[in-house]
Amino acid sequence: MAKTFSGGIHPPECKKQTEDKPFIHFPISERLVCLMSQHIGIPAKPIVKKDDKVKRGQLIGEAPGIVSCAIHAPTSGTVVAVEPVVHPLGRKMDAVIIQPDGEDAWLEDLGKSRGKIKKLTAQEILKIIQEAGIAGMGGATFPSHVKLSPPKDKVIDTLVINGVECEPYLTCDHRLMLDFAEEIIKGTRLIQAILGVKEIHIGIEGNKPDAFAKLQEAASKEETKDIHVHLLKVKYPQGAEKQLIKAVLNRDVPAGGLPMDIGVVVHNVMTTYYIYRAVYFQEPMTERYLTITGDGVENPQNLCVRIGTPISKILEYARLKPGSKKIILGGPMMGIAQYSTDVPVTKGTSGILVLQDVADMEFENCIRCGACVDHCPMKLVPSELSITLQRGRVDLAEQYHLMDCMECGVCSYVCPAKRPIVHFVKLGKAQIMKQRKAKGAK
Amino acid sequence: MPEENTTQVEKLYTVTSSPHIHKKISIPWIMWMVFICLLPAGAVGVYVHGAKALWVILISIASAMIAEYTCQKMRGVKVTLSDGSAAVTGLLFAYCISAENYWYVVVAGSFFAIAIAKHAFGGLGMNIWNPALAGRAFALASFGYIMTAVWPISANIETMSGNPLPTSGATPLRCLKSSAEKSISLATSKEAAKYTDILGETGKETWAKIKKQEATHWMDLFAGTISGSLGETSAAMLLLGGIVLVCLGIVKWYLPFTILATTAFLAWMLPVKVGWYNPATGASGMDVMWFSGDPLFHILAGGCMLGAFFMATDMVTSPITAKGQVIFGIGIGVLTVIIRLYGGYPEGVCYSILLMNTAVPLIDRYTKPKVFGGRS
Numbered sequence: 001m002a003k004t005f006s007g008g009i010h011p012p013e014c015k016k017q018t019e020d021k022p023f024i025h026f027p028i029s030e031r032l033v034c035l036m037s038q039h040i041g042i043p044a045k046p047i048v049k050k051d052d053k054v055k056r057g058q059l060i061g062e063a064p065g066i067v068s069c070a071i072h073a074p075t076s077g078t079v080v081a082v083e084p085v086v087h088p089l090g091r092k093m094d095a096v097i098i099q100p101d102g103e104d105a106w107l108e109d110l111g112k113s114r115g116k117i118k119k120l121t122a123q124e125i126l127k128i129i130q131e132a133g134i135a136g137m138g139g140a141t142f143p144s145h146v147k148l149s150p151p152k153d154k155v156i157d158t159l160v161i162n163g164v165e166c167e168p169y170l171t172c173d174h175r176l177m178l179d180f181a182e183e184i185i186k187g188t189r190l191i192q193a194i195l196g197v198k199e200i201h202i203g204i205e206g207n208k209p210d211a212f213a214k215l216q217e218a219a220s221k222e223e224t225k226d227i228h229v230h231l232l233k234v235k236y237p238q239g240a241e242k243q244l245i246k247a248v249l250n251r252d253v254p255a256g257g258l259p260m261d262i263g264v265v266v267h268n269v270m271t272t273y274y275i276y277r278a279v280y281f282q283e284p285m286t287e288r289y290l291t292i293t294g295d296g297v298e299n300p301q302n303l304c305v306r307i308g309t310p311i312s313k314i315l316e317y318a319r320l321k322p323g324s325k326k327i328i329l330g331g332p333m334m335g336i337a338q339y340s341t342d343v344p345v346t347k348g349t350s351g352i353l354v355l356q357d358v359a360d361m362e363f364e365n366c367i368r369c370g371a372c373v374d375h376c377p378m379k380l381v382p383s384e385l386s387i388t389l390q391r392g393r394v395d396l397a398e399q400y401h402l403m404d405c406m407e408c409g410v411c412s413y414v415c416p417a418k419r420p421i422v423h424f425v426k427l428g429k430a431q432i433m434k435q436r437k438a439k440g441a442k
Numbered sequence: 443m444p445e446e447n448t449t450q451v452e453k454l455y456t457v458t459s460s461p462h463i464h465k466k467i468s469i470p471w472i473m474w475m476v477f478i479c480l481l482p483a484g485a486v487g488v489y490v491h492g493a494k495a496l497w498v499i500l501i502s503i504a505s506a507m508i509a510e511y512t513c514q515k516m517r518g519v520k521v522t523l524s525d526g527s528a529a530v531t532g533l534l535f536a537y538c539i540s541a542e543n544y545w546y547v548v549v550a551g552s553f554f555a556i557a558i559a560k561h562a563f564g565g566l567g568m569n570i571w572n573p574a575l576a577g578r579a580f581a582l583a584s585f586g587y588i589m590t591a592v593w594p595i596s597a598n599i600e601t602m603s604g605n606p607l608p609t610s611g612a613t614p615l616r617c618l619k620s621s622a623e624k625s626i627s628l629a630t631s632k633e634a635a636k637y638t639d640i641l642g643e644t645g646k647e648t649w650a651k652i653k654k655q656e657a658t659h660w661m662d663l664f665a666g667t668i669s670g671s672l673g674e675t676s677a678a679m680l681l682l683g684g685i686v687l688v689c690l691g692i693v694k695w696y697l698p699f700t701i702l703a704t705t706a707f708l709a710w711m712l713p714v715k716v717g718w719y720n721p722a723t724g725a726s727g728m729d730v731m732w733f734s735g736d737p738l739f740h741i742l743a744g745g746c747m748l749g750a751f752f753m754a755t756d757m758v759t760s761p762i763t764a765k766g767q768v769i770f771g772i773g774i775g776v777l778t779v780i781i782r783l784y785g786g787y788p789e790g791v792c793y794s795i796l797l798m799n800t801a802v803p804l805i806d807r808y809t810k811p812k813v814f815g816g817r818s
Contacts, residue, residue, distance in 0.1 A: 009465075011463060011465070012463075090457075168463065242814060242815065246814075252814065252815045253814075253815050254815045254816075255813045255814065255815040255816040256815075257815065324455075325455065325456050326455055326456050326458075326462060327455045328460075328462055330460075332460075332461060332462045332463040333460060333461045333462075333463070334460050334461070335460060335462065336460070337455070337456065337457040337458055337459075337460075337462065338455060338457070339454045339455050339456075339457045340454065340455070341455075353462070355462060358456045358458075359458075359462070359463075359464050361458065364469055364522075364566070364567070365564075365565065365566055365567030365568060366567050367469060367472075367566060367567045367757050367758050368567065368757050368758050368760070368762050369472070369757040370694075370757070370762040370763065371467075373762050373763055373811065374764075376811075377814065378813060378814045379811040379812060379813050379814045379816075380811075380813060381762065381763075381810060381811065383762060401813050401816075404813050404814070404816075407460070409460050409461030412460075412461050412464070413461050413463065413464055413465055414465050414467070415464075416467045416468050416469050416471070416472055417469055417567070418464065418468070420458070420459055422459050422460055422461065423458070423459035426459055
């Protein structure tokens with residue numbers, strides 16, 4: 001029996017259309033929109049103004065705190081505006097808009113091999129990662145340097161690398177593991193140097209046996225045999241940190257806690273790869289790999305795209321079919337639907353999914369079938385949450401562990417009454433955060 | 443240019459919260475699957491009881507659907523006749539009453555099931571009791587005679603065992619219960635000697651005689667060639683429908699299993715009182731028989747199969763977790779056997795399910811799953 005966690009679902013994978021397609025480098029658009037908020041935490045502060053000339057990799061947004069990320073120019077060119085634009089989350093947020101000059105010139109030594117990697121201390125590597133502005137690229141976009149600096153009282157003994165890619169449709173992590181297995185292993189060594197962990201585990205789902213083989217081969221070439229590659233049962237949401245740790249290590253992260261509470265740090269394969277690039281090639285985050293797919297495009301692909309590329313350009317390239325109804329950034333289970341194609345690619349854009357059909361928005365009363373309870377990976381009672389939240393009883397929902405929900409969408413997926421449970425949960429959580437803020441202000 | 447871009451937005455795309463894909467399952471699919479799985483048992487009912495059974499089924503479904511339509515119109519909510527839930531309630535109500543019935547009993551019971559037991563509580567998903575069983579309880583309280591004493595006599599049907607159908611029309615459960623009671627009164631009467639065909643020389647012997655006479659037509663109980671409620675007679679067809687529901691994932695196997703297992707075990711274990719008479723000595727008395735019931739008879743007879751697979755498993759009125767469903771199933775089994783052996787009615791499935799329905803919120807409260815990574 002392949003390792004896994006309890007609960008979860010196995011939706012149609014829909015990965016066939018892109019899993020065999022190698023990456024294509026997407027041309028630099030004539031306009032790059034660099035949002036100052038591409039991560040969880042405080043938005044970066046723009047430090048350039050209109051008409052400034054910038055080079056690729058140049059700092060254009062400064063991180064004002066620890067839980068924040070620096071933003072860099074994705075190519076060389078001229079700043080044409082610093083203004084609020086539509087963010088993938090719906091609101092308008094500050095962005096630096098760059099008109100490329102076509103030269104794509106790196107700033108000074110950036111992009112060149114660093115050399116003397118072995119001599120770098122843990123603190124130096126951490127500083128490089130922080131300055132490169134790397135945020136978790138699986139979609140959550142938590143600043144990587146924060147994850148890599150656990151408080152002194154937490155002893156971290158294990159590193160888990162997330163190569164699960166459990167969201168249907170997406171294949172960019174899969175392709176990345178095939179193309180850059182050795183680089184990913186080098187990246188894990190850098191993280192190991194910072195955290196001082198003894199064991200490294202890499203989790204990959206059973207539908208990517210080729211990636212599993214590549215990484216196992218790369219791991220076996222290493223002198224020390226402390227990297228374990230696991231082929232896991234195909235099940236959503238195995239890529240969620242707590243579920244991945246359960247599947248690979250059979251350890252339970254305490255409710256309301258973080259993986260570091262049980263001595264584990266999890267990083268996505270693509271984050272690991274970009275940590276490698278930042279340290280070995282002095283590259284800040286200027287690009288990322290993503291999948292454009294869905295039944296709404298004629299030419300689904302895996303692409304390497306500059307950050308800030310408007311998704312309208314990518315949709316044009318992938319030949320958006322007329323009559324497509326939904327454009328989603330991320331996967332179909334947790335991705336965010338967009339009303340406009342003006343939004344740019346950010347550090348967290350793992351995919352662009354175009355769907356031709358939209359599910360019926362009407363929903364019924366809960367018939368207490370229990371499917372959501374059977375499948376909830378967090379062992380909640382989603383039916384109860386949705387009923388109490390529908391009635392506006394946020395206080396009661398909080399008692400029913402509302403804040404432990406990770407919004408994976410499993411409950412809504414299996415619901416025969418088509419109840420928008422995740423929607424209720426998101427609203428309820430926002431309300432609680434508001435109340436807490438108000439309490440804190442007093 | 444920014445100005446150009448804002449004017450270029452010709453079309454806005456649909457925005458909803460995630461997830462953006464859904465499993466192909468819906469309430470109408472569930473309800474109509476239950477409906478289809480119920481049909482074979484009804485077909486046997488119509489074969490055994492004749493055309494009047496078909497009328498009872500049709501009247502019951504029609505009343506339920508009319509009640510659903512009326513209530514939804516009155517409440518000003520969406521009319522959902524096509525989701526099949528009213529049709530299933532109507533069909534289930536018809537199945538748990540006698541085919542020999544007055545049309546107005548059928549109409550009243552079916553109407554009560556939908557209007558009072560379901561819509562007065564807020565419609566589908568909000569009801570506390572299984573609507574069909576609440577309708578049956580209502581009919582039993584209101585029309586006691588027709589609901590308990592009149593059973594169709596279908597002498598023209600050949601039974602599987604070759605034994606004739608009881609001409610009184612009484613159901614097997616009633617026969618068993620009344621025979622045991624009768625043996626006590628006979629044994630203690632002065633004319634005990636006249637009834638050696640019923641009374642044995644010991645309690646054990648009497649019990650064996652009773653069981654042989656009244657309760658061993660397993661094949662008939664299985665096939666449905668017995669007298670009883672319209673759709674409850676054929677254990678085989680109910681089992682078939684129930685297994686299909688389990689395979690479709692609509693019913694979890696452990697709920698019917700715990701009901702049937704608990705019923706069988708307790709029916710075998712719990713004591714029955716029987717009278718005896720010894721013609722040689724002229725002595726008579728009463729014995730308490732432990733561990734001697736007929737488990738197979740009890741799960742095949744009466745409403746046990748229908749209740750276990752189609753009534754107790756009603757999603758709305760059963761607990762939401764596996765643990766809760768097991769507790770719920772054991773409760774139903776216990777109450778069923780207690781009512782059957784010691785209660786005022788020969789059959790107890792209906793009331794035991796209704797009683798356990800009432801306990802569902804309590805069961806749910808104490809069987810909540812432990813949050814992932816939670817301490818208690």
